[in-house]
Amino acid sequence: MISQFFVLSQRGDNIVFRDYRGDVQKGSAEIFFRKVKFWKEDGKEEAPPVFNLDGVNYFHVKVVGLLFVATARINLSPSLALELLQRIARVIKDYLGVLSEESLRKNFVLVYELLDEVIDFGYIQTTSTEVLKSYIFNEPIVVDAACMPPIGPAALFMQGNKRMPGTAVTKSVVANEPGGRKREEIFVDIIEKISVTFSSSGYVLTSEIDGTIQMKSYLTGNPEIRLALNDDLYIGRSGISNFGYSGSSGTGPVILDDCNFHESVHMDSFDVDRTLSLVPPDGEFPVMNYRITQEFKPPFSINTLIEEAGTLKAEVILKIRAEFPSSITANTILVEMPLPACTTRVNFDLERGIVGQNADFKESHKKLEWSVKKIVGGSEHTLRAKLNFSQEFHGNITKEAGPVSMTFTIPMYNPSRLQVKYLQIAKKTKTSNPYRWVRYVTQANSYVARI
Amino acid sequence: MDFLAHHHIISPDLCPFCSLENCDAIHTFLHCRFALDIWRSAGIHEHVMIFSQPSFQLWFQEGEVSDLKMQLRQLAGSRAPGTDDTKRELFKKVISYMTIGIDVSSVFSEMVMCSATSDIVLKKMCYLYVGNYAKHNPDLALLTINFLQRDCKDEDPMIRGLALRSLCSLGVANLVEYLVGPLGNGLKDGNSYVRMVAAVGVLKLYHLSAVTCMDADFPALLKHLMLKDKDAQVVANCLTSLQEIWSLEAGTSEEATKERESLLSKPDRLCDCNSLSNITSTGELDLLLAFPHQDRLVYIAQLHKMKEFGEWAQCIVLELVSKYVPTDSDEIFDIMNLLEDRLQHANGAVVLATIKVFLHMTLSMTDVHQQVYERIKAPLLTLVSSGSPEQSYAVLSHLHLLVMRAPFIFSLDYKHFYCQYNEPFYVKKLKLEMLTAVANESNTYEIVSANAQSFGSIPVTELCEYVANVDIPMARESIRAVGKIALQQYDVNAIVDRLLQFLEMEKEHVTAETLVLVKDLLRKYPQWSHDCIAVVGNISSKNVQEPKAKAALIWMLGEYAQDMQDSPYILESLIENWDEEHSAEVRLHLLTAVIKCFLRRPPETQKALGAALASGLADFHQDVRDRALFYYRLLQYDVSVAERIVNPPKQAVSVFADTQSSEIKDRIFDEFNSLSVVYQKPSYMFTDKEHRGPFAFSEDLGNLSIGAEPDDTVVAAQRVEENDKDLLLSTSEKEESQGYANNGSAYNAPSYNASTTTGGSQGHLDLVSLDQTSTAHTTASLAIDELLGLGMPAGPSPAPLPSALLLNAKAVIDPNAFQQKWRQLPVSVSQDISIDPRGVAAMANPQALPQHMQAYSIHCIASGGQAPNFKFFFFAQKAEESSAYLVECVINSSSCKVQLKIKADDQSTSQAFAELFQSSLSKLSLP
Structure with missing residues (x-):
């Protein structure tokens, strides 16, 4: 159970502060900020995301320069608390369109409304944007996205590529378009972060792909969606020796070391034809996270x-x-x-x-x-x-x-060659065909060459 | 000001300076960046400003707030169209003041008046406001009761729910009577949202007034809801509320205690249990009994429903399941099959909670347990790489715990723990720890399977890359990691080479960190001295500035004086700069080094020694002066004695600072998926008792041993702290303190502290075995109240034998009294002893030990555990008086080690009792 939740700006200002249990002193935000700011005298070491100070456990995550903090007296699961903080940030972003100090300040009533429904008396109720929609009545005051720093993996599409409707990812799930009616569209992003270490002789020491299929749906009526992936997709490296080295030739099967799925995903036919079916909830969420250590050609x-x-x-x-x-x-x-x-x-x-x-x-x-x-x-x-x-x-x-x-x-490039072969939307009404955006992107995570 | 305020409230306008935010007084003075610039140019930092807000608020509050009040009052009765919008703006204003800490409680009655509206947004804001101020203004809170109660009967379920939540959150104890009715209705409401709110509301009521809550019989209602309700979130909320209520109730209510007594006094139930953790408290028992059929069916039913629960509720249910003890292995497999797909959940909290279930359920099934490790590996690694760095940190901490328990699991996957250059330092540090743990194991593994070297050295090579890193803290950590690997391994050849290469890199921080490590290495592997000294000799002492590194260098100069040509001269030049040396530690080392050097090479060092002693005697630091004086007198007395004391034959240190006891490690493992893993401390070291949390309450007997023992906690905490410290520092400091404590006599081994400690524990062992023989004769006489040991020829016993101690053969205590006593008393004797393996063999029957001890008038009150760790609680009473002895006895059947903790009413006889207990224990196997 969470005692308090608060959001601090980079300067340490309290932007949002909510006390759920009243068992941690009110000045905790200030105590926390001082501790984090002066973690080590030389300022070279960052404070870890979890620490204990006078019997109070502080959890924090950094999102677009803001500190999302939770405090607890009890011996809570750290991954639960940290995951919760990330989710809260995501839910707020879903509602406000952009997450920034300014948007939080302008919409603090809405944010409090959200926080009341997300956590009750320290216990997590729900972090689903979809479920929350029926409890939330305030309307967001939209902040101009142009000058805001981007958030989340999908934000990469905002820069450069003209074909993508860059503003769409900063659209609130509740706000209506200026035209009054919502545009039917769905985004599926295949985002791969690659880590490669080259030895001094140019030979690849380690390489890894951390991929995620991110989805953001603005479809009305929550239709079911089928997502077909590569036929030759395998999970688990047990059979790796049979496939041999295939990464750089650009053919051969795609082998995931491991993957996990969002809870809305049904995998009934995954083993047969590599399709995932789901009813996408509102808001942005990862359909699937995967990890590949199969060799690939570094870009x-x-x-x-x-x-x-x-x-x-x-x-x-x-x-x-x-x-x-x-x-x-x-x-x-x-x-x-x-x-x-x-x-x-x-x-x-x-x-x-x-x-x-x-x-x-x-x-x-x-x-x-x-x-x-x-x-x-x-x-x-x-x-x-x-x-x-x-x-x-x-x-x-x-x-x-x-x-x-x-x-x-x-x-529009991903080294793993994982593909969304098709994206099928089960039609309920005969409205116009929704826009489907399937986008690929590769990003360097840790791309290092030793000398 | 008035004009401004008026202006912006009617038509919100942007700040004329920055055009970013609405212009109000607070913005103008505090938030506007132009204002901030002005403050800053005046030398006032923004932090100061935030803290000084209260005084600032006084400044303008009155005008501003009373203005708001006026406007609200005007609107209160108005039903004109558009009023709601104006109200919204005003309410927002009020709340924005509230959140930045300005007291707006004076508009309370106006807010309440205005809240008579059907606009839900307005209502919500009003509830937020009321919730914030009611607690500290009970009189005002009374004002709200009426309208909240009315809202609880509203047609709209949202309003019913919200009003109920606000009503329960008022937090005013003398208003609880108004809560009971709406809560009772809420629990029976047709809408799941209202029931959800009501379930948590019961818990809020319990915190306000436990009696009211119990009298209204709400827990029973919750139990009913939990079993019958169709909405998963309602069920989850009932579960959490019940868990918390019962865990608190267990500590206070008589009924609950009674139930617990009955639980404790049923030895067969306790012995059935496979692990300590499932000796449940009443709360949990109730949860189990609450389900209609047997535990088993319900749990399974609950698990089948798992997917209906939201991800957070799943975490709660999984946590509960991890406490559940299945009846047989089939059931374990059933449960694991049901839960297996949870391992693929994208939410790390769900995955870790599932893993906890798997690990704890299979503890007694070694093979399956290993398979579980294999199974959970991939999901955990995916979490590390797919989540945020913060999440990686939490998961890596758990991986580290697992690796310490089962190092083999990642011996092939070490590459996953290579650091990425853009990771935060805290993640890198954990990864280094992982590499250290993995490298260690892979080498030992390799020793068995022939093709050594190639494999174990890979992580080391990787670590060496980090050492060259420009990131200084990272480089330091890496060197320490390399050193740790070196100190753990048998084959250190390659690693020592690496370390010596670091010294040649000529980077100050690298040299400093490496010197400290080389010193530790030399203490453990004196055979490497030749290679090391050659390199160390080349280091100019001028390039070493950090005290720890300097001390290490000086130590080596003294210790290997005969191997290093220049050593007397280097020492001499260091002594010349005595006054510039700020660290007392370095000066102490300098004294010791110079005298060591003098004894080996007198003519060359004489001058330096004289100077050092003179400076030392004049030193302002007490310890330095004392040591100088001690050496001076020692040399005056007899040089050959000094030689024996200062330069004893070199002995390798086998174990450095003591590592965490296995008990602590096990306890951390019991608390898997909690902060204990991140802090590497069991929860009792960092949480207050009342905050152990809803999940910790099941460790009832565990609490017995850990509950509120200040001294025990302190000792353990120190142990942990020591681990954190640098290896050298902790040992050398110990040397120092011990040396002084023993009045110089311990100086015969100033640098080999470990020998004295092993000597100490040897003494313990002797003691036990001696007692074994001496008490063997008294066995018969003991029963007829003979004096223990007194009549016996004591022999070369190292300790005085105990005085007469007679125990009451029919002593009784009820478990609750035992528990209370255990909490109150301090530990008077705490020791680790070894027992005869035959005795351990006899313990295959769990009743054997209690029966055996019974013969010595020591009564078992509770027991539990599973191979190899068993835990017993014993009780004994003096024959004549009611003075009692309480014993916690943890037996490790694989290492034949026993940890004893004895608490006594009469502290003076506790030692005697301890020996009696040990002797009785040692005779377990003897016919």
Whole structure:
């Protein structure tokens, strides 16, 4: 049972505060914020999401810069409390369209209304946007989404790709369109976060895909939906040796190590034809989370060369190659590389003719940052950086620099080749055919090359 | 101000400065970023401002609030169209003031007047307002009773539910009489929302006035609802309310205690139980009995309904199921089959709750238990990677617990615990711990299966990558992890090489952290001294600044003085800078090192020694001065004695700071899926008793041993703290304290503390075995009240033998009194002893030990547990007086170890009783 729930802004202001049990002192938000802010004197370590202070357990999650906090006296399940906080954030986002300090402040009455129904006397009642709909009467005051930082995985679609109705993901589940009638549409997003570690010789040490099929439905009447996945989809790695190495050739079965499903999903025919059927509740939710360690072809190869030029100078040559088809374009690429602590100045030699390219040396962190707006599949880009050291450098630069890490987003591409073959909506009325958006995206989670 | 307020209330306008928020006084002064800029430029930080709000509020509150009051009053009676909208705006204003801490209780009556409306949004706001102020203004609360009671009979079920919830949440004790009627109706309401609210409402009423709640017989109604209701959430709420009510009731009500007594006094029931955790309290028993048929059927029925429950309710039911003890293995499999698909739930809380059920149910079935570990692996790993970092943290903590219990499960999956560069530090730290745990095991595993090296060293290689990381805390943690692996493994060759390579990296933090580890390594593996010293000798002491690292370096300089050419000179230069050395720890080490060095290489060190002693004697730090004086006198007295004391033959330390006792680990495991796992402490160490929670109440006997024993808790807590500390620090500090405590005599082993402690425990063992022989003769005479041990030739007994102690053969105590006494008394004797394996064998029959002890007038009052851990509670009473002895005895049948905790009315005889108890126990196997 939860004693209190509150949301703090980055500055530590109380945006929302709800006491359910009255067994934790009122000043807990302030105590909490001080503790988190000054967790370690050097400020380098982050406070863990769960800690105990004078007999009060504090749970917190960070969502778009806001701190969602719960307190409890009892020995609660930590995953329960943390999951609850995430869900509360999601429910609020479903209702407000955007989650931000401003939208919370403008809609605090609605937020309190939600909180009253989500938790009663410290016990969780429901976090389902669908169920809550019948209890909620306030209407959201919509906040302009354009200037808001995006939230959630689906927000990646807002940038770049014009084909997607970017505003749709910030639509409240209860607010009506300006036209007065709701647009029938459903979004299915296949989002894969990839983690790859390359050894210094360019060989893949570890690779993993954390995928999720995210759904957001704006369909009226809650029709049943069938989602068909690849025929050659297998779960569990027990039979892996029979399939052999197949990842990079682009064919062969898709093997998930493991997956889990949203509770609305029925898997009756999953074993037969790999279809999932569900009646999607309102709001955004993950239909399925999956994990793949089957080898796949990394979308980028990274090549780093360091040449020492005397004791006070060195040159770093970074080469990245896009290993995906040329019909696909990666967005917002950022390459980072820590440099030796005695680096004072870096001169960059950028390739000409590339739009939106920028390289910078962040002196305070001793870090090289190279950002490129777009990279087309199959192309190769190089950055040359000349380093100047304040003192003579002895020994090995590679021990003081690196590893090179990379972040990027690649729309309409997923390395696992998991697909939604079709999305069937059981029709109840003869209204116009609802819009169906099936979108794929790949994001770098931890993409690191050692040097 | 008036104009402003008026203006913005009638037509809300944006702040003219920032155009972000509505412009009101609070915004203008506190929230507007332009205002903030002004404050900041005046040197007032926003934090200060938030804290100073109360004084700020006084400033403008009166005008603002009274204005609101006026307007509300005007609207109260109005029925004009559009009134509701205006009201909404006003209500919002009131509530927004309320949330930022401004007291708006003065508009209470106006708010209540205005709430006579059918607009549900307005009602909701009003309820929120009322709920906030009623508790502290009971008089005002009385005003609301009328309209809330009326709303409880409204046509709209939403309004009925909301009103009932608000009514129950008023929190005013002398208004409870008004609650009973609406609650009773609520529980019978046709709408499930109202019933849902009512079920929780009963619990609220219980907290306000337990008597009223019990008198109205609400628990019985809840029980009825729980079994009959069609709505899953109503059932779930009944369940939670009942759980909490009964757990609280169990502590106070006579009836509940009586039921519990009957439970405790039925030994056959206790012995039936497979584990301690299922000795249920009344609350849970009631829950079981509440179901129409036998437990079994109901649980299964409940599980079949599982999918109807929402995910959160599932967590509650699963938690309850984990307490349930199935009658046979078929039932266990039935339950597990029913629950298996819960492992694929996207909600981590559901998955962990399910895993808890699986783990606890299969505890006694070793094979199945292993299969469970295999089965839960993949879902847990998926949770780690699919959830938020916070969720990963919670799940990783549980994985860590599992790995400690069954290290083999992840020996092939270590790659999952490689750190990703963008993870928060707390996740990385846990992953490092996982790698440490896994690496350790894979190597021991490899030792058995031949192709060693290749495998176990992979995680180490990975760790070495992190050491080179630019992230300093991360690098430090990684070095510690490498060191931990080295200290755990038999084959440290490769790892020592790695550590020495770290020293060559010439990064200050790496060097510092590594030095500390090398020191620990040398203490455990003196055979590596040669390689290490060669490298350590090359480190310039100027590059080492951190006290801990410096102390480690100095220790090595002293300890291996004969191997290191420069050691006297390095020490000398360090002593020259004595005054600049701020850490007393370093100065202490410096003294010891210089005297060690002197004894080995007198001519070279003489000068340094003189300087060190002089500086030491003049030091302002008490400990440093004492140690300098001690060395000075020692050298004056006899150099050869000094040699023996300061430079004893080197001995390898086998065990460093003691790890958590298995009892604590087991208790944490019992509390799987709770904070205990994250904190790595059992719940009694961090929660107050009354907050142990609805799920903890079943550990009734467990509470006996843990309930409110201040000293026990402190000891255990210290143990945990020690674990957290750096290995070196904890041992070296112990050395120090022990050294002083023993008045210098312990100085013969200043750096090998472990030998003294093992000596100590040896003493215990001796004691027991001695008693065995001595009391064997007295067995016969004991029964006729002979004096124990006194008449016997005591022999070379290390401790004085106990004085006369006669026990009452017919002593009786009722379980409740026992429990109370156990809570009140402090532990007077607490020891770990070993028993004869034959005795353990005899315990295959659970009644054997109680019967055996009965012969010695020690009565068993409760018992439980399952192989290999058994727990017994004994009771004995002095023959002449009513002075009692209480014993908690935990027997591990696989290691033949016994943990005793004795509490006594008469503390002075507790030692005597302890020995009597041990001797009786040791004779279990003897015919």
